[in-house]
Amino acid sequence: MSMYFFDETDDWPEYQTVREEIQRLEKENLELRTELKEAESAFTSDPAGKDLKAKVDGIKKKLKEIERKLDESLSMYR
Numbered sequence: 001m002s003m004y005f006f007d008e009t010d011d012w013p014e015y016q017t018v019r020e021e022i023q024r025l026e027k028e029n030l031e032l033r034t035e036l037k038e039a040e041s042a043f044t045s046d047p048a049g050k051d052l053k054a055k056v057d058g059i060k061k062k063l064k065e066i067e068r069k070l071d072e073s074l075s076m077y078r
Contacts, residue, residue, distance in 0.1 A: 018073055025070045032063050 036059045043052040 018076060022073045025066055025073065029066050029070065032059055035059055036063065
């Protein structure tokens with residue numbers, strides 16, 4: 001028996017599934033943050049662009065949802 005929880009979880013399919021989900025969410029979070037940075041930069045250049053404002057707001061909404069899911073997934077192992 002190991003002293004550490006994570007040493008024994010590699011064989012658990014449930015843990016693998018959650019770990020893969022966390023990795024997918026982290027990757028999606030990073031991609032959306034990059035997209036948001038670019039959209040905000042474009043919006044700053046053209047503040048009258050209504051499409052750009054809608055795009056920024058949409059990305060922020062997606063990010064908030066992903067962060068919520070990520071927090072829920074990570075809270076299982078805190």
